[in-house]
Amino acid sequence: xxxxxxxxxxxxxxxxxxxxxxxxxxxxxxxxxxxxxxxxxxxxxxxxxxxxxxxxxxxxxxxxxxxxxxxxxxxxxxxxxxxxxxxxxxxxxxxxxxxxxxxxxxxxxxxxxxxxxxxxxxxxxxxxxxxxxxxxxxxxxxxxxxxxxxxxxxxxxxxxxxxxxxxxxxxxxxxxxxxxxxxxxxxxxxxxxxxxxxxxxxxxxxxxxxxxxxxxxxxxxxxxxxxxxxxxxxxxxxxxxxxxxxxxxxxxxxxxxxxxxxxxxxxxxxxxxxxxxxxxxxxxxxxxxxxxxxxxxxxxxxxxxxxxxxxxxxxxxxxxxxxxxxxxxxxxxxxxxxxxxxxxxxxxxxxxxxxxxxxxxxxxxxxxxxxxxxxxxxxxxxxxxxxxxxxxxxxxxxxxxxxxxxxxxxxxxxxxxxxxxxxxxxxxxxxxxxxxxxxxxxxxxxxxxxxxxxxxxxxxxxxxxxxxxxxxxxx
Amino acid sequence: xxxxxxxxxxxxxxxxxxxxxxxxxxxxxxxxxxxxxxxxxxxxxxxxxxxxxxxxxxxxxxxxxxxxxxxxxxxxxxxxxxxxxxxxxxxxxxxxxxxxxxxxxxxxxxxxxxxxxxxxxxxxxxxxxxxxxxxxxxxxxxxxxxxxxxxxxxxxxxxxxxxxxxxxxxxxxxxxxxxxxxxxxxxxxxxxxxxxxxxxxxxxxxxxxxxxxxxxxxxxxxxxxxxxxxxxxxxxxxxxxxxxxxxxx
Numbered sequence: 001x002x003x004x005x006x007x008x009x010x011x012x013x014x015x016x017x018x019x020x021x022x023x024x025x026x027x028x029x030x031x032x033x034x035x036x037x038x039x040x041x042x043x044x045x046x047x048x049x050x051x052x053x054x055x056x057x058x059x060x061x062x063x064x065x066x067x068x069x070x071x072x073x074x075x076x077x078x079x080x081x082x083x084x085x086x087x088x089x090x091x092x093x094x095x096x097x098x099x100x101x102x103x104x105x106x107x108x109x110x111x112x113x114x115x116x117x118x119x120x121x122x123x124x125x126x127x128x129x130x131x132x133x134x135x136x137x138x139x140x141x142x143x144x145x146x147x148x149x150x151x152x153x154x155x156x157x158x159x160x161x162x163x164x165x166x167x168x169x170x171x172x173x174x175x176x177x178x179x180x181x182x183x184x185x186x187x188x189x190x191x192x193x194x195x196x197x198x199x200x201x202x203x204x205x206x207x208x209x210x211x212x213x214x215x216x217x218x219x220x221x222x223x224x225x226x227x228x229x230x231x232x233x234x235x236x237x238x239x240x241x242x243x244x245x246x247x248x249x250x251x252x253x254x255x256x257x258x259x260x261x262x263x264x265x266x267x268x269x270x271x272x273x274x275x276x277x278x279x280x281x282x283x284x285x286x287x288x289x290x291x292x293x294x295x296x297x298x299x300x301x302x303x304x305x306x307x308x309x310x311x312x313x314x315x316x317x318x319x320x321x322x323x324x325x326x327x328x329x330x331x332x333x334x335x336x337x338x339x340x341x342x343x344x345x346x347x348x349x350x351x352x353x354x355x356x357x358x359x360x361x362x363x364x365x366x367x368x369x370x371x372x373x374x375x376x377x378x379x380x381x382x383x384x385x386x387x388x389x390x391x392x393x394x395x396x397x398x399x400x401x402x403x404x405x406x407x408x409x410x411x412x413x414x415x416x417x418x419x420x421x422x423x424x425x426x427x428x429x430x431x432x433x434x435x436x437x438x439x440x441x442x443x444x445x446x447x448x449x450x451x452x453x454x455x456x457x458x459x460x461x462x463x464x465x466x467x468x469x470x471x472x473x474x475x
Numbered sequence: 476x477x478x479x480x481x482x483x484x485x486x487x488x489x490x491x492x493x494x495x496x497x498x499x500x501x502x503x504x505x506x507x508x509x510x511x512x513x514x515x516x517x518x519x520x521x522x523x524x525x526x527x528x529x530x531x532x533x534x535x536x537x538x539x540x541x542x543x544x545x546x547x548x549x550x551x552x553x554x555x556x557x558x559x560x561x562x563x564x565x566x567x568x569x570x571x572x573x574x575x576x577x578x579x580x581x582x583x584x585x586x587x588x589x590x591x592x593x594x595x596x597x598x599x600x601x602x603x604x605x606x607x608x609x610x611x612x613x614x615x616x617x618x619x620x621x622x623x624x625x626x627x628x629x630x631x632x633x634x635x636x637x638x639x640x641x642x643x644x645x646x647x648x649x650x651x652x653x654x655x656x657x658x659x660x661x662x663x664x665x666x667x668x669x670x671x672x673x674x675x676x677x678x679x680x681x682x683x684x685x686x687x688x689x690x691x692x693x694x695x696x697x698x699x700x701x702x703x704x705x706x707x708x709x710x711x712x713x714x715x716x717x718x719x720x721x722x723x724x
Contacts, residue, residue, distance in 0.1 A: 018658055032641070323645045327662040361656060363649025363663070364523055365612035386525025395525070403521050407529025410484070410516040411536045423488055445657035449664065450692025455488045462482050462494035466510050 001118045002090075003350045005150035006334040010357035017328035023152075023160040027329055030159055034320045037265025038371075044267065045257065055258045056375040058251045059311035062243075063302065069212040069245050070293065076215025082277030082289040086242075090120035090296045097122060097204070097237055098129050100290060104235060106131070106201035110193075112219070112226035113137035114206025115154055115314060116241045116294050118336045119349070122204070123148075134196045136225040138189055142166050145173045152330025154337060155263050155316035160329055193225065203229035203286070207240035208313075209255060210291070213248045216276035217291065220259060222269045230275055236286040242298045243310045249274070255313055258373035262315040297349045305384055309344050311374045318368035318378055324361055333358060340368035344381045356394050359385035402442065420463065423455035478506040478588070479544035481537075483551045484516040485684040493684060496711035497550045497585055504593055514540040517557040524651045527564075534561055538574045546592065547582040550707050551683050552614020558582040559618060584614060585707055586623040586682055601632035602712040606704075607639045607676040609646060609667070609690060611683035624682050624706055631709060637674040641666075648689035664693045672699055682706045 006013055017023065042048040062069060074084045087093035101109065109131050111117065126133050135144045139158035143149045146169045151157030158166070163180040170176035170185060174192070178184045205226050207217040217238050219226040230236045246252045252274075260266045277289040301310055319325050319339030330338035335346040335355065343358040359382045368378040389395060395403075409415050430439045436452045438444075446452055458464060478501055482494045498508050518533035538561070541547045549555050559582070561575035589595050608624060615621050628636060647653060647663025654660075667690055671679055679694070679701050681687050691703035 014656075014658060018662060321643075323647070323663050324659055326644075327659055327666075360652070361659070363612070363645045363647060363652045363660070365645035365649065366616040367612070367643065367645065370616050383523065383525065386523070387527050388525075390525035390527075399524075403524055403526045403529060407521050407526060407532055410518060410521065411532035413513040413515055413536070413540075416484075416487075416515040420487060442654045445654035445660075446692070448657055449661035449696065450689065451695040452688075452692055453489065456491055460491060462487055462491035463510075463512070465491060465495055466498075 001123065001148065001150055001336055002121045003119055003335055003337070003346065004354060005336060006331060008334075010332070010334065010361070013332040013334055014328050014361075017332035020160075020329065022162060022165070023329045024327060026160060026162050027326055030156070031320050031326055034265055038262060038317065038320070039265075041261040041265045041267055045261065051254070051258060052373055052375055054254050055313075055373050056311065058246065058254060059313070059374045062245055062247065062251075063307065063310055066243065066245070066302065069247060070242070073210050073212040073215060073245060073291075076213065077277060077289075077291055078215075080215050080277040080279065082215065082291065084291045084293065086293045086295070087120075088295050090294070093120040093239065093292050093294045093296065094122045094125040096292060097239070097290075098125050100235070100237060101126065101131060101202055102129060104201065106235070108196075108200045109133045109202050109204060110136050110196055110200040110229045110233065111140075111203070112205040112221065112229040113140050113157070114204070114239055115336060116206060117204065117239050118151070119241075119296060120239070120294060122239070134193070134200075136193050136196065136229055137221075138186060138223055138225075141189055141193065142169060145169050150331060151336060152338060153316060153319055154314050154339075154342075155319075160331065197228045197232045200229075200233040202235045202237060203231075203233040204237045204239065205230050207238045207244060207291070208259065209252050210240055210245045211247075211249060211252055211274060212245055214274070214276070216274050218246075218252050218256070219271070219273045219275070220256060220269050221271045221273075222264070222266075224271050227271055227273050227275075230273075231285055234286055235288045235290070236275075237290040237292065239292045239294060242293050242295045243302075244313075255374075259313050259315050262317040262371070262373040301345075301348050306344070306348055306381060308376045309341070309348065309381060311376050312341055312345070313374055314341075315373060317371045317373060321367040321371045322362075323365060323367065324363065328361070333361070340378045340382070341376070344376075344378060344385070347385055352389060352392065352394060356389050359389065398441075420461055421458045424457045427454045476506050476546070476593075477509055477544075478546045478548050479509045479511055479541055481514055481517075481541070481547050481549035481554065481582075482510075483549055483554045483684065485688065486550060489688065490684055490705070493550050493705040493707050496705065496707040497548075500589075500598060500707060500711045501548070504589065504595060504598065506593075509544065511540045511544065517554045519554065519557045520650050522557070522560075522564075523649075524655075531564070534564065534575075535571065538571065538578050541578055541581075542574070544581060546588065547578070548585055548588045549582070550585045550705060551685070552584045552587075552611050552618050552620060553683050553685055555582050555584045555587075556613040556617035584618060584620055584623075584682060586627050587618075587620050589710075590623040590626055596626045597630035598627065598710050600630075600710045600712050601634075601714075602678075602709055603633035604678050605635050605637060605676045606678035606680050606709075607637045607671060607674045608642075609639065609671070609679060609681040609686055610642055611681060611686045612643075612645050614682055615643070624680075627706070627710060628680070631712075634709070637676045639674055640670045646686045646690050648685045650685065653689060660689075661693075664689055668693045668697060668699070671701060676701065678702045678704055678709075680704050680706050680709055
């Protein structure tokens with residue numbers, strides 16, 4: 001999978017999403033139950049707003065001193081005998097990983113869930129190189145078995161599938177014969193995956209946070225698959241986005257608290273692990289450790305007007321409250337990063353040519369901004385994108401004309417006065433029984449689903465009422 | 476106390492009764508009403524669409540229109556939230572930044588003004604009926620005003636409030652969003668309408684006409700008889716009888 005998951009037009013993808021009642025039911029009920037769980041987990045921590053502020057400060061401090069912490073991290077990893085590689089592009093990142101694997105003549109690879117490996121198209125590169133690769137996160141495994149169906153959520157990649165669809169995938173692809181109970185499906189997958197862990201030569205994981213002063217990485221998972229992926233095979237390769245770093249365990253603790261509560265409404269996930277190169281004398285763990293630090297456009301965002309987007313800790317809370325995501329689902333975004341944060345970072349990583357609609361796929365209700373545990377002003381970043389898209393003349397000429405006209409009208413008391421006078425008579429041709437029934441495209445979007453009354457007659461307007469009153473009182 | 480009314484372009488064009496109700500309530504509470512006639516619109520439609528420079532023209536017009544006002548009060552949390560964004564938008568502009576801050580500091584949404592400036596929670600209104608309330612996103616999240624409408628509604632005699640499921644979900648209006656992405660907006664307003672119908676309420680109240688035109692338009696299209704009332708109309712209401720689908724007596 002690359003950043004782009006679907007090359008069709010945004011409108012086609014949206015139509016698919018809106019027409020998929022299975023997906024919409026699954027997403028709607030997931031959102032509703034996650035909301036309650038997130039709120040109670042957040043409240044249990046005490047003053048949640050202060051925790052958010054702490055999270056924001058940690059992320060901003062780290063980004064301001066990113067060069068320092070990355071250097072410290074690299075030094076500590078190498079000191080412990082690990083390898084660290086800085087990849088400027090996605091190609092550099094995936095080639096490095098392929099080369100490590102080819103050099104070892106390894107074929108069997110297990111992977112834990114990692115969005116950044118999707119971003120660098122790692123699966124594709126490794127399969128081309130002849131590797132047998134298995135995703136071990138249950139959600140990702142289901143998607144892989146369903147012919148690499150794209151993820152639709154950054155935390156729960158198979159959120160768009162219900163248990164019956166999962167049963168169908170397992171039955172068709174894996175000769176599963178039991179019913180659709182989640183326990184049976186999970187037990188079946190676990191049996192298959194346990195064998196894969198034992199056979200694997202290389203394990204590839206993501207990295208929730210790298211801990212700079214320890215030369216270690218922090219993994220946050222619920223299934224334990226990440227730990228098995230890192231611990232059993234002889235070689236562990238971890239991949240991280242360049243910005244996913246904390247100075248020490250103290251900051252990691254704050255961010256893990258925010259992450260678990262925001263992502264799944266848990267105080268902690270089942271497994272929170274800190275790992276890295278094995279120390280001398282360790283009797284278990286991998287013999288070889290590589291950390292691949294992926295830039296792939298992040299340095300361009302750093303210090304730009306979109307800098308705050310790099311604060312993201314990939315908790316997915318903004319997806320879980322987004323009313324647009326609720327109805328169109330993750331696939332409609334056409335990116336491995338969907339939802340509000342996806343609409344902000346996808347155009348930054350992939351450009352406006354392919355993604356200029358995403359920043360407009362929001363009613364700017366700010367539910368995302370309100371829920372973000374590290375206070376990214378997501379809806380404001382969407383407006384910034386819109387401003388850039390307008391500046392680059394990427395909106396339609398009709399829209400530009402209408403907006404320029406609106407700008408003049410809304411700043412001119414004289415023009416607006418004329419509009420108030422003529423709006424009612426002008427709307428008469430478009431109306432029947434006091435309701436507007438036809439009109440230009442803009443109005444059409446509205447009256448397709450809703451009734452719209454005619455504007456008021458000038459003599460009935462608020463301003464006329466005020467004037468009349470003034471006359472009566474003799475002022 | 477002299478209060479300058481910012482009527483908002485939607486009230487000017489579509490729903491004068493909301494402006495009238497607001498003036499009558501404020502006068503009853505002892506305010507002297509002022510109406511700067513050069514006001515037009517806060518600039519939100521173009522600003523949210525990404526047309527920053529075109530929006531600044533509208534914003535500057537508003538800053539000038541209310542330059543001499545002591546208080547600016549509007550029947551819309553969303554438009555006042557836009558005023559509150561002006562200082563950010565004009566940051567670093569030597570001619571406008573200070574004026575933008577001054578406007579922000581004296582601007583209030585209608586219910587916010589009554590509770591927080593006048594210190595009143597009972598305006599003496601009475602309205603017999605079962606109602607539910609739609610929180611507008613911009614009022615609750617951008618302006619940060621969650622409580623004042625409820626504090627006032629609590630004291631309306633005869634009014635029973637029904638809780639609304641998923642009340643923090645957007646109704647799908649979003650200004651130009653509703654016409655730029657009509658298919659998505661339709662699904663959002665449809666779900667909102669269903670939640671409102673499920674409450675069994677006869678009246679839908681809100682403090683923003685944008686949301687009310689959106690939800691009301693959808694309810695009407697679906698043939699539902701839920702009555703739409705701006706909170707200013709509720710607070711101005713003195714006659715106790717209202718029936719589903721009927722007009723107030």
